[in-house]
Amino acid sequence: MAGDRDDDEAAHARALVRYRLIAEATTAPRGARTAAIRFRAAPDDDAALTLPRLVERLRTCCGRPLGEVEAEHAATVLHAIAPVEIAIADTALRTAVATLGPGLHASQYLDALRAHVLGLRRKGKS
Amino acid sequence: MSLIEDHFKLHRPPFPQAVDKTALLPHPSLKDAVERMRFALDRDALALLTAESGCGKTTALGHLVRDLDATAYHVLYSSMSSLKAFGLLSYLGTKAGLRPRRFKGETAHELVTHCRGLAKRSLIIVDDAHLMPDDALEDLRLLTGDSLDQKSPFALVLAGQPLLRERLAEPVHYALAQRITVRARLRPLTDSELTLFLDKHLRAAGAKSNLFEPDAVTLVFQHSRGIPRLAQNLALGALLATATANKKTVDADAVQQALLDQEAS
Numbered sequence: 001m002a003g004d005r006d007d008d009e010a011a012h013a014r015a016l017v018r019y020r021l022i023a024e025a026t027t028a029p030r031g032a033r034t035a036a037i038r039f040r041a042a043p044d045d046d047a048a049l050t051l052p053r054l055v056e057r058l059r060t061c062c063g064r065p066l067g068e069v070e071a072e073h074a075a076t077v078l079h080a081i082a083p084v085e086i087a088i089a090d091t092a093l094r095t096a097v098a099t100l101g102p103g104l105h106a107s108q109y110l111d112a113l114r115a116h117v118l119g120l121r122r123k124g125k126s
Numbered sequence: 127m128s129l130i131e132d133h134f135k136l137h138r139p140p141f142p143q144a145v146d147k148t149a150l151l152p153h154p155s156l157k158d159a160v161e162r163m164r165f166a167l168d169r170d171a172l173a174l175l176t177a178e179s180g181c182g183k184t185t186a187l188g189h190l191v192r193d194l195d196a197t198a199y200h201v202l203y204s205s206m207s208s209l210k211a212f213g214l215l216s217y218l219g220t221k222a223g224l225r226p227r228r229f230k231g232e233t234a235h236e237l238v239t240h241c242r243g244l245a246k247r248s249l250i251i252v253d254d255a256h257l258m259p260d261d262a263l264e265d266l267r268l269l270t271g272d273s274l275d276q277k278s279p280f281a282l283v284l285a286g287q288p289l290l291r292e293r294l295a296e297p298v299h300y301a302l303a304q305r306i307t308v309r310a311r312l313r314p315l316t317d318s319e320l321t322l323f324l325d326k327h328l329r330a331a332g333a334k335s336n337l338f339e340p341d342a343v344t345l346v347f348q349h350s351r352g353i354p355r356l357a358q359n360l361a362l363g364a365l366l367a368t369a370t371a372n373k374k375t376v377d378a379d380a381v382q383q384a385l386l387d388q389e390a391s
Binding site for chain 1: 311317318349
């Protein structure tokens with residue numbers, strides 16, 4: 001009986017070793033591939049677009065203080081696209097003002113900002 | 127006479143669907159778009175007009191056509207943009223007074239020959255072109271270059287929502303996009319333009335003074351995003367609320383009431 005149990009344990013240990021080898025053979029190349037991936041560094045707080053910073057920029061685009069509806073819309077859009085770097089937002093908003101003109105409803109500039117950020121993300125640049 | 131006209135002593139309903147010249151606000155974006163389309167027309171070229179829904183594309187096109195010399199220009203307008211290529215050509219042919227043919231090639235040939243044979247210059251306008259199927263867009267392009275040496279038999283204006291710009295950026299429409307000589311974009315109104323827009327419409331309807339208080343205009347602007355069609359719908363609702371409350375001018379409360387009515391319906 002004891003001999004049978006020893007045989008079972010030995011077979012189990014061999015099976016474990018085989019599984020380990022298989023697992024190592026499978027994960028080693030994947031590990032090498034993933035090691036090559038460089039994740040973007042966590043966004044710097046000073047460079048990140050916050051709601052007050054966005055509102056301030058929109059105020060410049062609109063040429064007036066934002067209304068209640070516009071401010072709410074800004075918060076919704078920022079929540080949807082965050083994190084966004086200030087430099088990216090500035091480029092998007094500058095382009096929007098150049099294309100559409102100043103003084104429009106803030107939603108026009110926010111739509112442009114969202115489209116710009118999503119476009120960059122599709123290309124893997126943000 | 128409706129409640130609004132009666133209460134505010136207007137001689138016609140404000141904000142009609144077909145805007146006449148007295149009610150049209152020639153804001154800079156509209157003027158620029160019309161000027162660009164005229165430039166394309168002078169060269170028998172292809173123009174692209176894009177704007178969000180409700181920003182006045184059809185109004186701008188109407189403004190362009192109204193100012194054309196009817197003895198010098200022949201205009202074919204189509205808003206049946208969801209038609210397939212053959213359907214669109216047949217539709218344009220029928221509008222030009224031609225009998226529809228059995229085959230697309232024959233219809234296209236008839237249409238081009240008709241335009242070339244006219245003493246007038248031809249302008250084809252396709253509204254809501256963002257809805258056009260790919261093959262219909264491509265056929266319109268092929269029509270503009272049906273002869274080796276001659277210039278296009280007509281000027282073409284494609285008008286549509288911003289999606290049209292995106293569709294034309296796709297590789298399948300590269301050849302068509304390349305031929306677009308003039309691109310125009312109608313933007314929504316700014317807050318100051320909206321004040322003038324409301325005033326212009328109401329004065330054209332017979333108002334003797336400014337009916338909207340500044341707070342009310344601000345609220346209309348905030349909720350309509352400066353889009354004329356949304357603004358005029360909201361303004362009509364506010365006028366109705368004001369008339370019902372028997373007040374003389376439209377205040378922010380009336381606009382709030384109109385917003386509630388819109389949400390409830």
